[in-house]
Amino acid sequence: MYVDRYSSHAIDEEDIASVVDALKSGVLTQGAALEAFESALCRYTGAKYAVAVCNATCALHIAYLAAGLGGGDVIIPAITFAATANAALFCGAKPVFADIIFESGLIDPRSIEALITRKTTAIVPVHYAGSLCDMQTINDIAARHNLIVIEDAAHAIGSFSAEGRSAGRFGGMGVFSFHPVKPITTGEGGAIVTDDPEMARKLRLLRSHGIERGELWEQDMTMLGFNYRIGEINCALGLSQLKKLDRSVKRRAEIAAHYDRAFANGSLITPLKIPDQRSHSRHLYPVLLDESIDKAKLFARLRERGIGTQTHYKPIYRHSFYRLALPDQKPLPNAEAFYEAELSIPCHAALSDDDADSVIQALYAPL
Numbered sequence: 001m002y003v004d005r006y007s008s009h010a011i012d013e014e015d016i017a018s019v020v021d022a023l024k025s026g027v028l029t030q031g032a033a034l035e036a037f038e039s040a041l042c043r044y045t046g047a048k049y050a051v052a053v054c055n056a057t058c059a060l061h062i063a064y065l066a067a068g069l070g071g072g073d074v075i076i077p078a079i080t081f082a083a084t085a086n087a088a089l090f091c092g093a094k095p096v097f098a099d100i101i102f103e104s105g106l107i108d109p110r111s112i113e114a115l116i117t118r119k120t121t122a123i124v125p126v127h128y129a130g131s132l133c134d135m136q137t138i139n140d141i142a143a144r145h146n147l148i149v150i151e152d153a154a155h156a157i158g159s160f161s162a163e164g165r166s167a168g169r170f171g172g173m174g175v176f177s178f179h180p181v182k183p184i185t186t187g188e189g190g191a192i193v194t195d196d197p198e199m200a201r202k203l204r205l206l207r208s209h210g211i212e213r214g215e216l217w218e219q220d221m222t223m224l225g226f227n228y229r230i231g232e233i234n235c236a237l238g239l240s241q242l243k244k245l246d247r248s249v250k251r252r253a254e255i256a257a258h259y260d261r262a263f264a265n266g267s268l269i270t271p272l273k274i275p276d277q278r279s280h281s282r283h284l285y286p287v288l289l290d291e292s293i294d295k296a297k298l299f300a301r302l303r304e305r306g307i308g309t310q311t312h313y314k315p316i317y318r319h320s321f322y323r324l325a326l327p328d329q330k331p332l333p334n335a336e337a338f339y340e341a342e343l344s345i346p347c348h349a350a351l352s353d354d355d356a357d358s359v360i361q362a363l364y365a366p367l
């Protein structure tokens, strides 16, 4: 089922019951479900604070603002979803694109180091597909140059390092997405986790108009905030989804292992190189196609057979908007090669082993 998409949400009766409870609770926003969801995120990730918002793009926006990145340069991998860079522009910062490691799709620490100038304020590693970036090296670079690290962990809730540290817990702040294609969903939603009480306070203010409540009717707007709140219905869904995250990660790991075995002996289709980590969210199962394969033809043929795939991602600087915004940007060799070679094939909890076999067969059938 659902082999027509590279990733999918999975909703069960428990999720539905949780949402119905929220609807009947008499409170539709900023109530008990939000509090419970944030507490559950803290428990799951080991963070002191979690701030849930309406999506991860907004989460990145207020994380960058809370960190005071406006006016500076923010180093971001060229291979990520546009929002990672867009959020820098929202707050008057400039995204500077680092190259990636071709085999893993992860930001290359050597490329980061080469891009640092006096204007650099932050590094935003992206845990592509659920693989953890080399956070030890990245944190060392950041410490040497006094930079903030904000992890874009939109793909990576459910990923833990070999030492058992959750994605989003290596830098100053970590951002998760709960869009329906991501490891768990709230419909739309996102969250920031941090151990820094001052950051958490700023994030909560930025989430809700910058208004602090005082005694009785007193309210005071102390900073320019937004309405990036997430509703109770969404939080109730997130709460029940989070309970099943480890189970769905396990199922995706089985599908991934199935694919790994199929691709182990060939040279035409290479799975992504996965870092040594205790668990991997397997938000995506990317493969790198040999140059001899006509990706456009393959994509079309898979689609004919009802198999949905996607390329993650077009290097951000290649988008028309960024060509205009950053006309001096040079193409980055590994990002370019990755864009040519990468295809994300269906990998989600609703797939059966037979579904995975049909994907493998379709990939190897002659073009």
Ligand SMILES: *Cc1c(COP(=O)(O)O)cnc(C)c1O
Pocket: 055, 056, 057, 058, 080, 081, 083, 084, 126, 152, 154, 155, 177, 178, 179, 189, 190
């Ligand atoms: C999905 C995604 C986002 C944005 O998440 P939304 O919740 O859809 O706003 C940001 N960064 C990356 C890497 C993503 O994949």
